[in-house]
Amino acid sequence: MSDLNSNIPEGELTNKWTKFKSSVALVNPSNKRSIEVIIVGSGLAGASAAATLAEMGYKVKCFCFQDSPRRAHSIAAQGGINAAKNYQNDGDSTYRLFYDTIKGGDYRAREANVHRLAEVSANIIDQCVAQGVPLAREYGGLLDNRSFGGTQVQRTFYAAGQTGQQLLLGAYSALERQIGMGKVEMYTRHEMLEVVKIDGKARGIIARNLITGELERHFGHAVVLGTGGYGNVFYLSTNAMGSNVTAAWKAHKQGAYFANPCYTQIHPTCIPVSGDHQSKLTLMSESLRNDGRIWVPKKKDDNRKASEIPEDERDYYLERRYPAFGNLVPRDVASRAAKERCDAGYGVGASKLAVYLDFKANTERYGKIEASKAGIHNPDKETCMRLGTAVIKEKYGNLFDMYAQITGENPYETPMRIYPAVHYTMGGLWVDYNLMTSVPGLYCTGEANFSDHGANRLGASALMQGLADGYFVLPYTIGAYLSKEISVKAIPTDHPAFVEAEAKAKGILDTLINIKGTKSVDHFHKRLGHIMWEKCGMARNAEGLNEAITEIRALRAEFWKDVRVPGTSDELNTELEKAGRVADFIELGELMCIDALNRNESCGGHFREEYQTEEGEALRDDVDYAYVAAWEFKEGVNFELHKEELKFENIKVAQRSYK
Amino acid sequence: MSTGNMNLTLKVWRQKNNKTTGALVDYKLADISPDMSFLEMFDVLNEQLINKGEEPVVFDHDCREGICGMCSMFINGRPHGPKDLVTTCQLHMRSFKDGDTIVVEPWRAAAFPVVKDLTVDRSAFDRVIAAGGFISVNTGNAQDANNLPIPKMQADAAFEAAACIGCGACVATCKNASAMLFVSAKISQLALLPQGQPERYRRVQSMVAQMDAEGFGNCTNTGACEAECPKGISLENIARMNRDFASAKFVSEETV
Numbered sequence: 001m002s003d004l005n006s007n008i009p010e011g012e013l014t015n016k017w018t019k020f021k022s023s024v025a026l027v028n029p030s031n032k033r034s035i036e037v038i039i040v041g042s043g044l045a046g047a048s049a050a051a052t053l054a055e056m057g058y059k060v061k062c063f064c065f066q067d068s069p070r071r072a073h074s075i076a077a078q079g080g081i082n083a084a085k086n087y088q089n090d091g092d093s094t095y096r097l098f099y100d101t102i103k104g105g106d107y108r109a110r111e112a113n114v115h116r117l118a119e120v121s122a123n124i125i126d127q128c129v130a131q132g133v134p135l136a137r138e139y140g141g142l143l144d145n146r147s148f149g150g151t152q153v154q155r156t157f158y159a160a161g162q163t164g165q166q167l168l169l170g171a172y173s174a175l176e177r178q179i180g181m182g183k184v185e186m187y188t189r190h191e192m193l194e195v196v197k198i199d200g201k202a203r204g205i206i207a208r209n210l211i212t213g214e215l216e217r218h219f220g221h222a223v224v225l226g227t228g229g230y231g232n233v234f235y236l237s238t239n240a241m242g243s244n245v246t247a248a249w250k251a252h253k254q255g256a257y258f259a260n261p262c263y264t265q266i267h268p269t270c271i272p273v274s275g276d277h278q279s280k281l282t283l284m285s286e287s288l289r290n291d292g293r294i295w296v297p298k299k300k301d302d303n304r305k306a307s308e309i310p311e312d313e314r315d316y317y318l319e320r321r322y323p324a325f326g327n328l329v330p331r332d333v334a335s336r337a338a339k340e341r342c343d344a345g346y347g348v349g350a351s352k353l354a355v356y357l358d359f360k361a362n363t364e365r366y367g368k369i370e371a372s373k374a375g376i377h378n379p380d381k382e383t384c385m386r387l388g389t390a391v392i393k394e395k396y397g398n399l400f401d402m403y404a405q406i407t408g409e410n411p412y413e414t415p416m417r418i419y420p421a422v423h424y425t426m427g428g429l430w431v432d433y434n435l436m437t438s439v440p441g442l443y444c445t446g447e448a449n450f451s452d453h454g455a456n457r458l459g460a461s462a463l464m465q466g467l468a469d470g471y472f473v474l475p476y477t478i479g480a481y482l483s484k485e486i487s488v489k490a491i492p493t494d495h496p497a498f499v500e501a502e503a504k505a506k507g508i509l510d511t512l513i514n515i516k517g518t519k520s521v522d523h524f525h526k527r528l529g530h531i532m533w534e535k536c537g538m539a540r541n542a543e544g545l546n547e548a549i550t551e552i553r554a555l556r557a558e559f560w561k562d563v564r565v566p567g568t569s570d571e572l573n574t575e576l577e578k579a580g581r582v583a584d585f586i587e588l589g590e591l592m593c594i595d596a597l598n599r600n601e602s603c604g605g606h607f608r609e610e611y612q613t614e615e616g617e618a619l620r621d622d623v624d625y626a627y628v629a630a631w632e633f634k635e636g637v638n639f640e641l642h643k644e645e646l647k648f649e650n651i652k653v654a655q656r657s658y659k
Numbered sequence: 660m661s662t663g664n665m666n667l668t669l670k671v672w673r674q675k676n677n678k679t680t681g682a683l684v685d686y687k688l689a690d691i692s693p694d695m696s697f698l699e700m701f702d703v704l705n706e707q708l709i710n711k712g713e714e715p716v717v718f719d720h721d722c723r724e725g726i727c728g729m730c731s732m733f734i735n736g737r738p739h740g741p742k743d744l745v746t747t748c749q750l751h752m753r754s755f756k757d758g759d760t761i762v763v764e765p766w767r768a769a770a771f772p773v774v775k776d777l778t779v780d781r782s783a784f785d786r787v788i789a790a791g792g793f794i795s796v797n798t799g800n801a802q803d804a805n806n807l808p809i810p811k812m813q814a815d816a817a818f819e820a821a822a823c824i825g826c827g828a829c830v831a832t833c834k835n836a837s838a839m840l841f842v843s844a845k846i847s848q849l850a851l852l853p854q855g856q857p858e859r860y861r862r863v864q865s866m867v868a869q870m871d872a873e874g875f876g877n878c879t880n881t882g883a884c885e886a887e888c889p890k891g892i893s894l895e896n897i898a899r900m901n902r903d904f905a906s907a908k909f910v911s912e913e914t915v
Binding site: 159279 | 663675676692694695696698699702703706708709710712713714715717719720721722723724725726727728729744745749751753774775778780781782784785788789790791792793794795796797798799800801802803804805807808809810811814815817818821822824825848849852854855
């Protein structure tokens, strides 16, 4: 079935990576100095790769659209990072992390990639601690762990609710060190608008200086995209306002296949929408599910306050449906369960599109432990709650503050109201084992690629993958390609391919400015988001997807006729930046629906209503759909499907059960 | 769903680029919801401007959840507005009253030149970090993470210093436009950890030198930086930095 070569090394699963590393061709130090690598994106996957490649001796140029590489959206990751360290002596191992990730991804990820990820996970923690990343510790001075969804061991390392911030600042400091040494040239407030291909290979990019509007040409022997996910296609998501698909989409239009675009992660614990003005949604970390219990009233349309609903009138539906994993089922399962309860009329809050996340039971439990430590025997309830609240505050203080700030409610006193929201995209540019796309010399790392999470990502695995790719995988695998490029001299940027690519980018900018229509970019973005959320969101069906495709095509036509972009292209123009991104989102949205329509099964974050078990669980079709859907862009916004068959040689494919 | 009922007058700094001078421009806004964030209120303003055929106000923002450090408005004379311990993106309109006039300006500091409207250039912070805000450890150099136990108190103190988001509110609020809170937070984080010891005195000298070269002012112990910091970074960090800087001359054989 496969017409794509994933270049997975031969041999036993557990030896593939070791063997690859010891046999991959190397580039000698003097040659590295004349080899240039372009990295687009400065988040975990981009900054770690840029720093590491520069440490190895390559000449690196790194680009980000923000004012500093430290702003990349990895910074907002809250809960933690997984690693198979088994510090808790609870039976963790490389194999178990590998197994949990494959199962969590609903058997739609590549075994060899995931095993490699599990293998290098432990190195990441070592590296970050060496950089001075202040991960949480126990009183004995050793690292602390917590639990995340979809696992039964404690393998998640964390820094309060700011793990992404601390890991990114670690990668950022490594990157700044190389910038200071002149080994990385950093281009902030630059946006990549085109990939330049020469003789079929990626040889550079066109980037727009966002301050001056100038288009710049940059050569590289190889180009790496670490540009993040495309969740903002839904308009409302937990992504940063600037997160976009443009770099990946331009690469796609230059021949890089886009894989599994319909795999979207809807995160179960986000602060619900409060009104039409909403510009983004805020996540409440999955780590809260360690200590929070999720419930709705047993009675329909129950308008009482949470505190007035007695214990026996509460439905802890996750604990009821999934006794083995309880509140720690994977995200896709938890999200669908919340939607099911709300659709059935049991939702809470003004919008009725919310469920409770309640910390009371665990606050009291912690309080008892603290009281005992302090020598207080038989503490009263009030003492327990007071002492327990201090423990909760230490663990999740910043998240509780954020919740209070956004909602105006005090989560220490009343349960949080939460609802699922778009959070992460498992799909992305197709890459082989080397993280190379279908365009030679063009690589893709982190969330921007499709590789490791299958149809659903487990919590605390995004940080792991971003850093694995950047610190420990790409720096090796890119050598396989660059070792053959040592005789290639830097290509002057007056080469016709650069001229042509720049003209193309300029053409799009000029067109956008000159439409001079009547509606703002946000107007179109919101409409696109609405279509996507309603018809390609938490649940999809063929009828809705077909409608969505028609509606998106009409929206695209209207956008190019009627969008209004004020100002000019030779200045800082945020509306122009947004317009280019939304234009790409509209094309991507169509592809997501086409992909969702093609996949006649339910798996992970892709839930087709036609394909479910009697109990409402996702029903996979392993005979017909155990493949990666990699789409090739064709002229006129058309897409051709290529398939990479997924072979499971080490794991028995089974129905995913968390009961 | 909330419908808004607040009417506001905004006085917003408009400046085309760093070659022109700027001025405050008045805008009227109606039907603002108290549940909106401050930046969502600006989204409403911009939509209004675009629909009238005018240019929207340019302002920096990205994550809108208080962690990326990109948003940077000086609101009624205070960076990130009237509430303590929040960034502008986490400030909500319920902190204001119907009929209020709100003055919004960019960060003001010689080291943070205005780029356009409310957007300023904070790349000086990156250059200070590049001068020494790191531990020199290449990828692959690390030992097992648990080979180096670190007392919890010390690790927690390092974490508190590391919580800085690099927004620059400390500089904006300081009458001297000093960056000492920002610089000392990074120096403290690394000085508190055993991993940071080998380069401790070299680091403080390099970073302070770069800070001075960027044109940030000196510290006169007013404490406005600590009061306005959205992440509650403590003045103690500045004391620690000063101690290390003074000690560096005696302790360290290297001068930078």
